[in-house]
Amino acid sequence: MQQFPCPFCGLRDEREFHFAGEAGKPRPDTTQPISDADWAKYLFYCANAKGASHEVWVHTTCQEYFVMTRDTVTMAVLGTHALHEVPA
Amino acid sequence: MTRHFSTFSVIREGLKGHTGWAPLWRSPAPKDAYDIIIVGGGGHGLATAYYLAKNHGLKNIAVIEKGWLGGGNTGRNTTVIRSNYFYPESTALYDLSVRLYEGLSKDINYNVMFSQRGMMVLAHSDAEMEMAARTVNAMQLGGADAELLDARAVQKKAPVLNFRDDARYPIHGAIFQGRGGTGRHDAVAWGYARAADRLGVDIIQNCEVSGFLIEGGVCKGVETSQGLIKAGRVGVATAGHSSDLAAMGGYKLPLHSYALQAFVTEAIKPFMDTVAFSPMTGSYFSQSDKGGLVIGGGLDRIPSYGQRGNVPVQETVLSGIIDMAPALAKVKLLRHWAGIVDVSPDSSPLIGPSGTDGIFINCGWGTGGFKAIPAGGYLFAHLLATGTHHDISRPFDPDRFQTGHLIDEASGSGIAH
Ligand SMILES: Cc1cc2nc3c(=O)[nH]c(=O)nc-3n(C[C@H](O)[C@H](O)[C@H](O)COP(=O)(O)OP(=O)(O)OC[C@H]3O[C@@H](n4cnc5c(N)ncnc54)[C@H](O)[C@@H]3O)c2cc1C
Ligand SMILES: [Zn+2]
Numbered sequence: 001m002q003q004f005p006c007p008f009c010g011l012r013d014e015r016e017f018h019f020a021g022e023a024g025k026p027r028p029d030t031t032q033p034i035s036d037a038d039w040a041k042y043l044f045y046c047a048n049a050k051g052a053s054h055e056v057w058v059h060t061t062c063q064e065y066f067v068m069t070r071d072t073v074t075m076a077v078l079g080t081h082a083l084h085e086v087p088a
Numbered sequence: 089m090t091r092h093f094s095t096f097s098v099i100r101e102g103l104k105g106h107t108g109w110a111p112l113w114r115s116p117a118p119k120d121a122y123d124i125i126i127v128g129g130g131g132h133g134l135a136t137a138y139y140l141a142k143n144h145g146l147k148n149i150a151v152i153e154k155g156w157l158g159g160g161n162t163g164r165n166t167t168v169i170r171s172n173y174f175y176p177e178s179t180a181l182y183d184l185s186v187r188l189y190e191g192l193s194k195d196i197n198y199n200v201m202f203s204q205r206g207m208m209v210l211a212h213s214d215a216e217m218e219m220a221a222r223t224v225n226a227m228q229l230g231g232a233d234a235e236l237l238d239a240r241a242v243q244k245k246a247p248v249l250n251f252r253d254d255a256r257y258p259i260h261g262a263i264f265q266g267r268g269g270t271g272r273h274d275a276v277a278w279g280y281a282r283a284a285d286r287l288g289v290d291i292i293q294n295c296e297v298s299g300f301l302i303e304g305g306v307c308k309g310v311e312t313s314q315g316l317i318k319a320g321r322v323g324v325a326t327a328g329h330s331s332d333l334a335a336m337g338g339y340k341l342p343l344h345s346y347a348l349q350a351f352v353t354e355a356i357k358p359f360m361d362t363v364a365f366s367p368m369t370g371s372y373f374s375q376s377d378k379g380g381l382v383i384g385g386g387l388d389r390i391p392s393y394g395q396r397g398n399v400p401v402q403e404t405v406l407s408g409i410i411d412m413a414p415a416l417a418k419v420k421l422l423r424h425w426a427g428i429v430d431v432s433p434d435s436s437p438l439i440g441p442s443g444t445d446g447i448f449i450n451c452g453w454g455t456g457g458f459k460a461i462p463a464g465g466y467l468f469a470h471l472l473a474t475g476t477h478h479d480i481s482r483p484f485d486p487d488r489f490q491t492g493h494l495i496d497e498a499s500g501s502g503i504a505h
Contacts (some may be wrong), residue, residue, distance in 0.1 A: 001398075001399050001400065002398065014389075014390070014398070014400065015400050018389075019389070019390055019391060036490040036491070037490055039490075040342075040489040040490045041340070043433075043489070044342035044433045044489045045340045045341065045342045045489075046331075046340075046341075046342065046343070046344065047331065047335070047340075048331035048341070048343050048344055048345055048391065049331070049335075050329070050331070050332045050345075050393045053391070055391075072345070072391060072392055072393045072394070073392075073393045073394050074394060075390075075392060075394050
Protein backbone atom coordinates (compact mmCIF):
# COMPACT_ATOMS: atom_id res chain seq x y z
CA MET A 1 0.00 0.00 0.00
CA GLN A 2 1.41 3.39 -0.93
CA GLN A 3 1.34 6.32 1.47
CA PHE A 4 0.83 9.91 0.41
CA PRO A 5 1.85 12.96 2.47
CA CYS A 6 -1.04 15.29 3.25
CA PRO A 7 0.47 18.74 3.98
CA PHE A 8 -1.87 18.94 6.97
CA CYS A 9 -1.98 15.38 8.36
CA GLY A 10 1.29 13.83 7.26
CA LEU A 11 1.75 10.37 5.71
CA ARG A 12 -1.52 8.49 5.22
CA ASP A 13 -2.81 5.44 3.34
CA GLU A 14 -3.37 6.02 -0.39
CA ARG A 15 -7.02 4.99 -0.02
CA GLU A 16 -7.72 8.21 1.89
CA PHE A 17 -6.81 10.34 -1.12
CA HIS A 18 -8.63 11.28 -4.25
CA PHE A 19 -7.14 12.66 -7.48
CA ALA A 20 -9.01 15.86 -8.40
CA GLY A 21 -7.27 17.06 -11.55
CA GLU A 22 -4.20 18.67 -13.02
CA ALA A 23 -2.85 21.75 -11.24
CA GLY A 24 -2.37 25.09 -12.95
CA LYS A 25 -5.62 25.16 -14.91
CA PRO A 26 -7.46 28.36 -13.95
CA ARG A 27 -11.15 28.60 -14.83
CA PRO A 28 -11.66 30.94 -17.82
CA ASP A 29 -12.83 34.46 -17.02
CA THR A 30 -16.61 34.13 -17.35
CA THR A 31 -17.18 37.88 -17.48
CA GLN A 32 -15.71 37.78 -21.01
CA PRO A 33 -16.92 35.76 -24.03
CA ILE A 34 -15.13 32.38 -24.10
CA SER A 35 -14.62 30.38 -27.28
CA ASP A 36 -15.76 26.75 -27.49
CA ALA A 37 -12.13 25.79 -27.99
CA ASP A 38 -11.09 27.49 -24.74
CA TRP A 39 -13.91 25.87 -22.79
CA ALA A 40 -13.02 22.47 -24.22
CA LYS A 41 -9.38 23.01 -23.23
CA TYR A 42 -10.36 23.93 -19.70
CA LEU A 43 -12.92 21.18 -19.23
CA PHE A 44 -11.38 18.22 -21.01
CA TYR A 45 -7.83 18.63 -22.26
CA CYS A 46 -4.84 17.80 -20.08
CA ALA A 47 -1.11 17.23 -20.25
CA ASN A 48 -1.33 13.69 -18.81
CA ALA A 49 2.43 13.95 -18.33
CA LYS A 50 4.68 10.91 -18.33
CA GLY A 51 7.09 11.70 -15.48
CA ALA A 52 6.69 14.69 -13.15
CA SER A 53 3.05 15.73 -12.94
CA HIS A 54 1.55 18.59 -10.88
CA GLU A 55 -1.86 17.60 -9.60
CA VAL A 56 -4.59 18.74 -7.26
CA TRP A 57 -5.56 16.07 -4.73
CA VAL A 58 -8.01 15.96 -1.88
CA HIS A 59 -7.33 14.18 1.39
CA THR A 60 -10.83 12.86 2.00
CA THR A 61 -10.25 12.45 5.73
CA CYS A 62 -9.50 16.14 6.43
CA GLN A 63 -11.23 17.40 3.24
CA GLU A 64 -8.31 19.66 2.35
CA TYR A 65 -7.29 20.12 -1.26
CA PHE A 66 -3.58 20.41 -1.98
CA VAL A 67 -1.01 20.19 -4.76
CA MET A 68 1.03 17.02 -5.14
CA THR A 69 3.84 16.52 -7.62
CA ARG A 70 4.30 12.87 -8.54
CA ASP A 71 6.39 10.88 -10.96
CA THR A 72 3.67 9.08 -12.91
CA VAL A 73 6.08 6.32 -14.00
CA THR A 74 7.72 5.39 -10.69
CA MET A 75 4.75 6.62 -8.57
CA ALA A 76 7.22 8.42 -6.28
CA VAL A 77 5.88 11.55 -4.57
CA LEU A 78 8.16 14.50 -5.42
CA GLY A 79 6.49 17.03 -3.14
CA THR A 80 3.25 18.39 -1.77
CA HIS A 81 2.12 21.84 -0.70
CA ALA A 82 -1.07 23.58 0.33
CA LEU A 83 -3.03 25.25 -2.49
CA HIS A 84 -2.18 28.78 -1.34
CA GLU A 85 1.55 28.09 -1.03
CA VAL A 86 3.91 28.71 -3.90
CA PRO A 87 6.41 25.84 -4.16
CA ALA A 88 10.02 26.71 -3.37
CA MET B 89 8.52 -22.33 -47.30
CA THR B 90 4.94 -22.72 -46.11
CA ARG B 91 3.00 -19.53 -45.47
CA HIS B 92 -0.68 -20.34 -45.79
CA PHE B 93 -2.49 -22.19 -43.02
CA SER B 94 -4.77 -25.01 -44.14
CA THR B 95 -5.44 -28.61 -43.14
CA PHE B 96 -3.28 -29.61 -46.08
CA SER B 97 -0.33 -27.40 -45.10
CA VAL B 98 -0.51 -28.52 -41.46
CA ILE B 99 -0.41 -32.20 -42.48
CA ARG B 100 2.37 -31.62 -44.99
CA GLU B 101 4.45 -29.70 -42.46
CA GLY B 102 3.69 -32.35 -39.84
CA LEU B 103 5.15 -34.99 -42.13
CA LYS B 104 8.24 -32.83 -42.72
CA GLY B 105 8.83 -32.27 -39.00
CA HIS B 106 7.58 -28.68 -39.15
CA THR B 107 10.81 -27.49 -40.72
CA GLY B 108 9.24 -25.54 -43.58
CA TRP B 109 7.18 -22.88 -41.81
CA ALA B 110 8.19 -19.39 -42.88
CA PRO B 111 8.39 -16.59 -40.30
CA LEU B 112 4.98 -14.95 -39.99
CA TRP B 113 6.30 -11.57 -41.04
CA ARG B 114 9.54 -10.06 -42.30
CA SER B 115 11.67 -7.79 -40.13
CA PRO B 116 12.88 -5.24 -42.67
CA ALA B 117 15.11 -2.25 -42.00
CA PRO B 118 13.06 0.92 -42.26
CA LYS B 119 13.02 2.66 -45.64
CA ASP B 120 13.77 6.39 -45.88
CA ALA B 121 10.15 7.27 -46.55
CA TYR B 122 6.64 5.82 -46.54
CA ASP B 123 3.27 7.10 -47.73
CA ILE B 124 1.81 6.29 -44.35
CA ILE B 125 3.46 5.48 -41.04
CA ILE B 126 1.48 3.97 -38.19
CA VAL B 127 3.00 4.48 -34.74
CA GLY B 128 2.15 1.61 -32.39
CA GLY B 129 2.17 -2.11 -33.18
CA GLY B 130 -0.84 -3.04 -31.09
CA GLY B 131 -4.03 -4.42 -32.56
CA HIS B 132 -5.31 -1.05 -33.74
CA GLY B 133 -2.06 -0.09 -35.49
CA LEU B 134 -1.65 -3.47 -37.17
CA ALA B 135 -5.30 -3.69 -38.23
CA THR B 136 -5.06 -0.16 -39.63
CA ALA B 137 -2.06 -1.14 -41.75
CA TYR B 138 -3.85 -4.25 -42.99
CA TYR B 139 -7.01 -2.41 -44.03
CA LEU B 140 -4.97 0.39 -45.63
CA ALA B 141 -3.38 -2.22 -47.87
CA LYS B 142 -6.45 -4.38 -48.37
CA ASN B 143 -9.30 -1.87 -48.65
CA HIS B 144 -7.45 1.12 -50.05
CA GLY B 145 -4.74 -0.52 -52.13
CA LEU B 146 -1.92 1.38 -50.46
CA LYS B 147 1.41 -0.39 -50.50
CA ASN B 148 4.03 1.88 -49.03
CA ILE B 149 3.16 1.59 -45.34
CA ALA B 150 5.13 0.97 -42.15
CA VAL B 151 4.09 0.11 -38.61
CA ILE B 152 6.61 1.35 -36.04
CA GLU B 153 6.58 -0.35 -32.65
CA LYS B 154 8.90 0.52 -29.77
CA GLY B 155 8.80 -2.97 -28.27
CA TRP B 156 7.24 -6.12 -29.65
CA LEU B 157 3.92 -6.61 -31.43
CA GLY B 158 1.03 -6.75 -29.00
CA GLY B 159 3.33 -5.96 -26.06
CA GLY B 160 1.02 -3.10 -25.10
CA ASN B 161 -2.58 -3.56 -24.06
CA THR B 162 -3.43 -5.83 -26.94
CA GLY B 163 -1.41 -8.65 -25.36
CA ARG B 164 -2.48 -7.76 -21.81
CA ASN B 165 -6.23 -7.62 -22.01
CA THR B 166 -8.94 -9.98 -20.83
CA THR B 167 -10.18 -10.44 -24.41
CA VAL B 168 -13.88 -9.75 -23.98
CA ILE B 169 -15.58 -8.90 -27.28
CA ARG B 170 -19.10 -7.40 -27.23
CA SER B 171 -21.22 -4.52 -28.50
CA ASN B 172 -23.54 -3.92 -25.54
CA TYR B 173 -23.45 -0.13 -25.47
CA PHE B 174 -26.24 2.42 -25.15
CA TYR B 175 -25.88 5.12 -27.81
CA PRO B 176 -26.57 4.33 -31.49
CA GLU B 177 -23.14 5.73 -32.47
CA SER B 178 -21.46 3.23 -30.15
CA THR B 179 -23.58 0.32 -31.31
CA ALA B 180 -22.72 1.12 -34.93
CA LEU B 181 -19.01 1.17 -34.07
CA TYR B 182 -18.75 -1.85 -31.78
CA ASP B 183 -21.17 -3.98 -33.75
CA LEU B 184 -19.16 -3.36 -36.92
CA SER B 185 -16.26 -4.73 -34.91
CA VAL B 186 -18.12 -7.84 -33.74
CA ARG B 187 -19.18 -8.51 -37.33
CA LEU B 188 -15.61 -8.11 -38.58
CA TYR B 189 -14.41 -10.44 -35.79
CA GLU B 190 -16.94 -13.03 -36.94
CA GLY B 191 -15.21 -13.26 -40.30
CA LEU B 192 -11.68 -12.43 -39.20
CA SER B 193 -10.06 -15.86 -38.90
CA LYS B 194 -11.03 -16.58 -42.49
CA ASP B 195 -10.21 -13.12 -43.77
CA ILE B 196 -6.64 -13.14 -42.46
CA ASN B 197 -6.13 -16.93 -42.55
CA TYR B 198 -5.23 -16.95 -38.86
CA ASN B 199 -7.28 -18.49 -36.09
CA VAL B 200 -8.11 -15.68 -33.68
CA MET B 201 -10.22 -18.13 -31.66
CA PHE B 202 -13.24 -15.85 -31.46
CA SER B 203 -15.45 -17.87 -29.15
CA GLN B 204 -19.01 -16.52 -29.13
CA ARG B 205 -19.87 -17.85 -25.72
CA GLY B 206 -21.97 -14.83 -24.84
CA MET B 207 -21.57 -12.14 -22.24
CA MET B 208 -23.80 -11.43 -19.25
CA VAL B 209 -24.03 -8.08 -17.47
CA LEU B 210 -25.71 -8.91 -14.18
CA ALA B 211 -28.51 -6.86 -12.63
CA HIS B 212 -28.73 -6.92 -8.84
CA SER B 213 -31.99 -5.11 -8.04
CA ASP B 214 -35.40 -4.32 -9.53
CA ALA B 215 -34.18 -0.87 -10.47
CA GLU B 216 -31.17 -2.37 -12.25
CA MET B 217 -33.48 -4.73 -14.11
CA GLU B 218 -35.34 -1.70 -15.45
CA MET B 219 -32.08 -0.15 -16.59
CA ALA B 220 -31.10 -3.48 -18.11
CA ALA B 221 -34.36 -3.56 -20.09
CA ARG B 222 -33.60 -0.05 -21.31
CA THR B 223 -30.12 -1.11 -22.47
CA VAL B 224 -31.51 -4.20 -24.18
CA ASN B 225 -34.05 -2.05 -26.03
CA ALA B 226 -31.38 0.45 -27.05
CA MET B 227 -29.12 -2.30 -28.33
CA GLN B 228 -31.90 -3.94 -30.31
CA LEU B 229 -32.91 -0.59 -31.83
CA GLY B 230 -29.29 -0.08 -32.83
CA GLY B 231 -29.30 -3.46 -34.58
CA ALA B 232 -27.20 -5.43 -32.08
CA ASP B 233 -28.46 -8.63 -30.50
CA ALA B 234 -29.47 -8.47 -26.86
CA GLU B 235 -31.68 -10.44 -24.54
CA LEU B 236 -32.99 -9.72 -21.06
CA LEU B 237 -32.55 -12.77 -18.85
CA ASP B 238 -34.41 -13.34 -15.60
CA ALA B 239 -32.68 -14.84 -12.58
CA ARG B 240 -33.68 -18.36 -13.49
CA ALA B 241 -32.21 -18.04 -16.99
CA VAL B 242 -28.97 -16.65 -15.55
CA GLN B 243 -28.77 -19.55 -13.10
CA LYS B 244 -29.27 -22.00 -15.94
CA LYS B 245 -26.42 -20.48 -17.94
CA ALA B 246 -24.08 -20.02 -14.98
CA PRO B 247 -25.06 -22.05 -11.92
CA VAL B 248 -21.72 -21.17 -10.29
CA LEU B 249 -22.80 -17.58 -9.72
CA ASN B 250 -23.96 -16.47 -6.30
CA PHE B 251 -27.62 -17.47 -5.88
CA ARG B 252 -27.32 -17.92 -2.11
CA ASP B 253 -29.94 -16.26 0.08
CA ASP B 254 -27.29 -14.24 1.86
CA ALA B 255 -25.68 -12.90 -1.33
CA ARG B 256 -24.49 -9.33 -0.88
CA TYR B 257 -25.56 -8.61 -4.48
CA PRO B 258 -28.51 -10.89 -5.28
CA ILE B 259 -28.89 -11.68 -8.98
CA HIS B 260 -32.17 -10.48 -10.48
CA GLY B 261 -31.27 -11.09 -14.09
CA ALA B 262 -28.83 -10.01 -16.79
CA ILE B 263 -28.34 -8.35 -20.12
CA PHE B 264 -27.16 -11.15 -22.37
CA GLN B 265 -25.42 -10.73 -25.69
CA GLY B 266 -25.04 -14.16 -27.25
CA ARG B 267 -22.78 -13.02 -30.07
CA GLY B 268 -20.27 -11.60 -27.59
CA GLY B 269 -17.46 -13.70 -26.20
CA THR B 270 -13.70 -13.87 -26.07
CA GLY B 271 -10.82 -14.06 -28.55
CA ARG B 272 -7.15 -14.87 -28.50
CA HIS B 273 -5.38 -11.53 -28.04
CA ASP B 274 -1.92 -12.43 -29.37
CA ALA B 275 -3.47 -14.11 -32.38
CA VAL B 276 -5.29 -10.89 -33.28
CA ALA B 277 -2.00 -8.96 -33.26
CA TRP B 278 0.00 -11.68 -35.01
CA GLY B 279 -2.74 -12.47 -37.51
CA TYR B 280 -3.12 -8.86 -38.60
CA ALA B 281 0.67 -8.45 -38.68
CA ARG B 282 1.09 -11.47 -40.92
CA ALA B 283 -1.76 -10.42 -43.20
CA ALA B 284 -0.44 -6.85 -43.46
CA ASP B 285 3.11 -8.08 -44.12
CA ARG B 286 1.85 -10.25 -46.96
CA LEU B 287 0.32 -7.16 -48.55
CA GLY B 288 3.71 -5.42 -48.38
CA VAL B 289 3.47 -3.52 -45.11
CA ASP B 290 6.84 -3.11 -43.32
CA ILE B 291 6.56 -4.01 -39.65
CA ILE B 292 9.41 -2.50 -37.68
CA GLN B 293 9.79 -3.59 -34.07
CA ASN B 294 12.20 -2.32 -31.39
CA CYS B 295 11.93 1.12 -32.94
CA GLU B 296 10.75 3.88 -30.64
CA VAL B 297 9.32 7.10 -31.99
CA SER B 298 10.99 9.97 -30.11
CA GLY B 299 9.69 12.94 -32.08
CA PHE B 300 7.97 14.19 -35.20
CA LEU B 301 9.54 16.02 -38.11
CA ILE B 302 7.40 19.14 -38.43
CA GLU B 303 8.00 21.55 -41.33
CA GLY B 304 5.88 24.67 -41.65
CA GLY B 305 3.40 23.27 -39.16
CA VAL B 306 2.96 20.05 -41.12
CA CYS B 307 4.21 16.64 -40.03
CA LYS B 308 6.60 15.16 -42.57
CA GLY B 309 7.89 12.15 -40.71
CA VAL B 310 8.99 10.62 -37.43
CA GLU B 311 12.25 10.57 -35.54
CA THR B 312 12.98 7.11 -34.22
CA SER B 313 15.64 5.10 -32.45
CA GLN B 314 16.49 3.79 -35.94
CA GLY B 315 16.74 7.25 -37.48
CA LEU B 316 14.50 9.69 -39.29
CA ILE B 317 11.72 8.17 -41.41
CA LYS B 318 9.69 10.43 -43.68
CA ALA B 319 5.98 9.99 -44.16
CA GLY B 320 3.12 11.48 -46.12
CA ARG B 321 0.74 10.93 -43.21
CA VAL B 322 1.24 9.58 -39.71
CA GLY B 323 -1.37 7.66 -37.75
CA VAL B 324 -0.78 7.33 -34.02
CA ALA B 325 -2.35 4.35 -32.21
CA THR B 326 -0.42 4.16 -28.97
CA ALA B 327 -3.22 3.73 -26.39
CA GLY B 328 -2.02 4.77 -22.90
CA HIS B 329 1.04 6.52 -24.35
CA SER B 330 -0.93 8.76 -26.70
CA SER B 331 -0.45 11.91 -24.59
CA ASP B 332 3.30 11.30 -24.69
CA LEU B 333 3.21 11.27 -28.48
CA ALA B 334 0.93 14.33 -28.41
CA ALA B 335 3.54 16.26 -26.44
CA MET B 336 6.09 15.38 -29.16
CA GLY B 337 3.71 16.32 -31.96
CA GLY B 338 2.55 19.64 -30.54
CA TYR B 339 -1.10 18.71 -29.97
CA LYS B 340 -3.14 17.99 -26.84
CA LEU B 341 -5.53 15.21 -25.96
CA PRO B 342 -8.36 14.91 -23.45
CA LEU B 343 -6.96 11.71 -21.96
CA HIS B 344 -5.82 10.36 -18.63
CA SER B 345 -3.62 7.27 -18.49
CA TYR B 346 -4.35 4.68 -15.83
CA ALA B 347 -3.13 1.22 -14.99
CA LEU B 348 -5.75 -1.47 -15.53
CA GLN B 349 -5.08 -4.82 -13.89
CA ALA B 350 -5.91 -8.39 -14.80
CA PHE B 351 -5.47 -11.78 -13.14
CA VAL B 352 -5.33 -15.41 -14.20
CA THR B 353 -5.93 -18.36 -11.88
CA GLU B 354 -4.66 -21.91 -11.99
CA ALA B 355 -6.53 -24.10 -14.46
CA ILE B 356 -9.67 -25.71 -13.11
CA LYS B 357 -12.38 -27.93 -14.61
CA PRO B 358 -14.92 -26.30 -16.91
CA PHE B 359 -16.63 -23.85 -14.58
CA MET B 360 -18.54 -21.33 -16.67
CA ASP B 361 -18.91 -21.14 -20.44
CA THR B 362 -19.82 -17.50 -20.79
CA VAL B 363 -18.49 -14.13 -19.61
CA ALA B 364 -20.02 -12.68 -16.43
CA PHE B 365 -19.72 -9.07 -15.37
CA SER B 366 -21.16 -7.48 -12.25
CA PRO B 367 -21.41 -3.68 -12.54
CA MET B 368 -22.00 -3.61 -8.78
CA THR B 369 -18.53 -4.93 -7.95
CA GLY B 370 -16.95 -3.87 -11.24
CA SER B 371 -15.42 -7.33 -11.58
CA TYR B 372 -15.82 -9.84 -14.40
CA PHE B 373 -14.42 -13.20 -15.40
CA SER B 374 -14.43 -15.86 -18.07
CA GLN B 375 -12.64 -19.19 -18.39
CA SER B 376 -9.88 -19.63 -20.92
CA ASP B 377 -9.56 -22.72 -23.09
CA LYS B 378 -6.71 -23.85 -20.83
CA GLY B 379 -9.05 -23.72 -17.82
CA GLY B 380 -7.66 -20.66 -16.07
CA LEU B 381 -10.11 -17.99 -15.01
CA VAL B 382 -9.36 -14.66 -16.60
CA ILE B 383 -10.33 -11.89 -14.19
CA GLY B 384 -10.64 -8.17 -14.66
CA GLY B 385 -12.14 -5.19 -12.91
CA GLY B 386 -12.06 -1.44 -12.61
CA LEU B 387 -9.31 1.07 -13.26
CA ASP B 388 -6.66 1.95 -10.73
CA ARG B 389 -7.55 5.05 -8.73
CA ILE B 390 -4.51 7.09 -9.66
CA PRO B 391 -3.34 8.25 -13.12
CA SER B 392 -0.20 6.28 -13.90
CA TYR B 393 2.28 5.16 -16.53
CA GLY B 394 3.84 2.56 -14.19
CA GLN B 395 2.84 -0.71 -15.76
CA ARG B 396 1.90 -2.39 -12.49
CA GLY B 397 -1.22 -2.21 -10.42
CA ASN B 398 -1.93 -1.00 -6.94
CA VAL B 399 -3.05 -3.17 -4.04
CA PRO B 400 -6.37 -1.55 -3.06
CA VAL B 401 -7.78 -2.20 -6.52
CA GLN B 402 -6.55 -5.81 -6.45
CA GLU B 403 -8.53 -6.31 -3.25
CA THR B 404 -11.63 -4.72 -4.78
CA VAL B 405 -11.49 -6.78 -7.97
CA LEU B 406 -10.83 -10.09 -6.25
CA SER B 407 -13.36 -9.61 -3.48
CA GLY B 408 -15.88 -8.73 -6.20
CA ILE B 409 -15.15 -12.04 -7.92
CA ILE B 410 -15.69 -13.95 -4.71
CA ASP B 411 -19.00 -12.11 -4.20
CA MET B 412 -20.02 -13.18 -7.70
CA ALA B 413 -18.90 -16.81 -7.39
CA PRO B 414 -18.06 -17.79 -3.79
CA ALA B 415 -16.76 -21.20 -4.92
CA LEU B 416 -13.74 -19.37 -6.36
CA ALA B 417 -12.45 -18.26 -2.96
CA LYS B 418 -9.92 -21.10 -2.78
CA VAL B 419 -8.70 -20.97 -6.38
CA LYS B 420 -5.10 -19.79 -6.57
CA LEU B 421 -3.90 -16.92 -8.69
CA LEU B 422 -1.13 -17.71 -11.15
CA ARG B 423 -0.34 -14.36 -12.66
CA HIS B 424 -1.28 -10.75 -12.37
CA TRP B 425 -0.31 -7.75 -14.50
CA ALA B 426 -1.37 -4.31 -15.66
CA GLY B 427 -1.53 -2.31 -18.86
CA ILE B 428 -1.70 1.46 -19.33
CA VAL B 429 -5.05 2.49 -20.75
CA ASP B 430 -6.13 5.84 -22.18
CA VAL B 431 -9.36 7.06 -20.63
CA SER B 432 -11.38 9.80 -22.32
CA PRO B 433 -13.88 12.13 -20.61
CA ASP B 434 -16.94 10.44 -22.16
CA SER B 435 -15.51 6.90 -22.14
CA SER B 436 -15.61 6.79 -25.94
CA PRO B 437 -12.66 6.59 -28.34
CA LEU B 438 -11.07 9.39 -30.35
CA ILE B 439 -10.60 8.92 -34.08
CA GLY B 440 -9.69 11.93 -36.18
CA PRO B 441 -7.14 14.61 -36.98
CA SER B 442 -4.80 15.36 -34.09
CA GLY B 443 -4.64 19.12 -34.38
CA THR B 444 -1.20 19.02 -36.05
CA ASP B 445 -1.47 18.70 -39.84
CA GLY B 446 -0.42 15.31 -41.11
CA ILE B 447 -0.93 13.49 -37.81
CA PHE B 448 -4.09 11.49 -37.12
CA ILE B 449 -5.06 9.75 -33.91
CA ASN B 450 -6.81 6.54 -32.91
CA CYS B 451 -6.95 6.36 -29.10
CA GLY B 452 -9.11 6.76 -26.03
CA TRP B 453 -10.31 3.15 -26.13
CA GLY B 454 -9.59 2.94 -22.43
CA THR B 455 -10.43 -0.41 -20.89
CA GLY B 456 -12.40 -1.66 -23.88
CA GLY B 457 -10.53 -1.42 -27.17
CA PHE B 458 -9.69 -5.05 -27.83
CA LYS B 459 -13.23 -5.70 -29.00
CA ALA B 460 -12.86 -2.69 -31.28
CA ILE B 461 -9.61 -3.63 -33.03
CA PRO B 462 -11.14 -4.67 -36.38
CA ALA B 463 -13.46 -1.64 -36.52
CA GLY B 464 -10.81 0.75 -35.21
CA GLY B 465 -8.38 -0.43 -37.88
CA TYR B 466 -11.01 -0.37 -40.60
CA LEU B 467 -12.17 3.17 -39.81
CA PHE B 468 -8.72 4.61 -39.10
CA ALA B 469 -7.50 3.21 -42.42
CA HIS B 470 -10.40 4.95 -44.15
CA LEU B 471 -9.47 8.24 -42.48
CA LEU B 472 -5.75 7.92 -43.28
CA ALA B 473 -6.33 6.88 -46.89
CA THR B 474 -9.03 9.41 -47.78
CA GLY B 475 -8.39 12.22 -45.31
CA THR B 476 -12.11 12.14 -44.39
CA HIS B 477 -14.18 10.22 -41.88
CA HIS B 478 -16.17 7.09 -42.54
CA ASP B 479 -19.77 7.73 -41.37
CA ILE B 480 -19.25 5.41 -38.39
CA SER B 481 -16.12 7.16 -37.11
CA ARG B 482 -17.43 10.71 -37.67
CA PRO B 483 -19.15 11.01 -34.25
CA PHE B 484 -15.91 9.94 -32.55
CA ASP B 485 -13.89 12.88 -33.89
CA PRO B 486 -12.22 14.84 -31.07
CA ASP B 487 -14.22 17.90 -32.19
CA ARG B 488 -17.07 16.55 -30.06
CA PHE B 489 -15.40 18.07 -27.01
CA GLN B 490 -16.01 21.50 -28.55
CA THR B 491 -19.42 20.91 -30.06
CA GLY B 492 -20.66 19.17 -26.93
CA HIS B 493 -21.83 16.05 -28.79
CA LEU B 494 -20.32 13.71 -26.23
CA ILE B 495 -21.01 9.99 -26.44
CA ASP B 496 -21.12 9.36 -22.74
CA GLU B 497 -21.04 5.60 -22.34
CA ALA B 498 -19.96 5.79 -18.69
CA SER B 499 -23.46 6.99 -17.87
CA GLY B 500 -25.13 5.51 -20.97
CA SER B 501 -24.26 1.87 -20.48
CA GLY B 502 -22.66 2.16 -17.06
CA ILE B 503 -19.48 0.62 -18.35
CA ALA B 504 -16.66 2.70 -17.01
CA HIS B 505 -13.89 2.98 -19.54
C1 LIG C 1 -5.84 -5.51 -18.05
C2 LIG C 1 -6.59 -5.07 -19.27
C3 LIG C 1 -7.79 -5.71 -19.60
C4 LIG C 1 -8.51 -5.33 -20.72
N1 LIG C 1 -9.62 -6.04 -21.07
C5 LIG C 1 -10.28 -5.76 -22.22
C6 LIG C 1 -11.36 -6.58 -22.64
O1 LIG C 1 -11.73 -7.56 -21.99
N2 LIG C 1 -12.01 -6.25 -23.80
C7 LIG C 1 -11.63 -5.17 -24.54
O2 LIG C 1 -12.26 -4.92 -25.55
N3 LIG C 1 -10.57 -4.40 -24.19
C8 LIG C 1 -9.88 -4.67 -23.05
N4 LIG C 1 -8.80 -3.90 -22.67
C9 LIG C 1 -8.44 -2.72 -23.47
C10 LIG C 1 -7.64 -3.12 -24.70
O3 LIG C 1 -6.59 -3.97 -24.33
C11 LIG C 1 -7.08 -1.89 -25.40
O4 LIG C 1 -8.08 -0.89 -25.56
C12 LIG C 1 -6.54 -2.23 -26.78
O5 LIG C 1 -5.70 -3.36 -26.73
C13 LIG C 1 -5.80 -1.06 -27.36
O6 LIG C 1 -5.14 -1.47 -28.52
P1 LIG C 1 -4.10 -0.50 -29.19
O7 LIG C 1 -3.58 -1.19 -30.38
O8 LIG C 1 -4.72 0.83 -29.36
O9 LIG C 1 -2.98 -0.29 -28.07
P2 LIG C 1 -1.77 -1.22 -27.58
O10 LIG C 1 -2.03 -2.64 -27.80
O11 LIG C 1 -1.41 -0.77 -26.21
O12 LIG C 1 -0.64 -0.81 -28.61
C14 LIG C 1 0.01 0.43 -28.56
C15 LIG C 1 1.45 0.19 -28.93
O13 LIG C 1 2.11 1.43 -29.08
C16 LIG C 1 3.46 1.23 -28.73
N5 LIG C 1 4.09 2.52 -28.46
C17 LIG C 1 3.86 3.37 -27.43
N6 LIG C 1 4.67 4.44 -27.51
C18 LIG C 1 5.42 4.28 -28.63
C19 LIG C 1 6.45 5.05 -29.24
N7 LIG C 1 6.88 6.21 -28.71
N8 LIG C 1 7.02 4.58 -30.39
C20 LIG C 1 6.60 3.40 -30.93
N9 LIG C 1 5.64 2.63 -30.38
C21 LIG C 1 5.06 3.06 -29.24
C22 LIG C 1 3.36 0.33 -27.49
O14 LIG C 1 4.57 -0.35 -27.25
C23 LIG C 1 2.21 -0.59 -27.86
O15 LIG C 1 2.64 -1.82 -28.40
C24 LIG C 1 -8.04 -4.26 -21.53
C25 LIG C 1 -6.86 -3.61 -21.21
C26 LIG C 1 -6.12 -4.01 -20.10
C27 LIG C 1 -4.82 -3.32 -19.77
ZN1 LIG D 1 -5.21 15.70 5.53
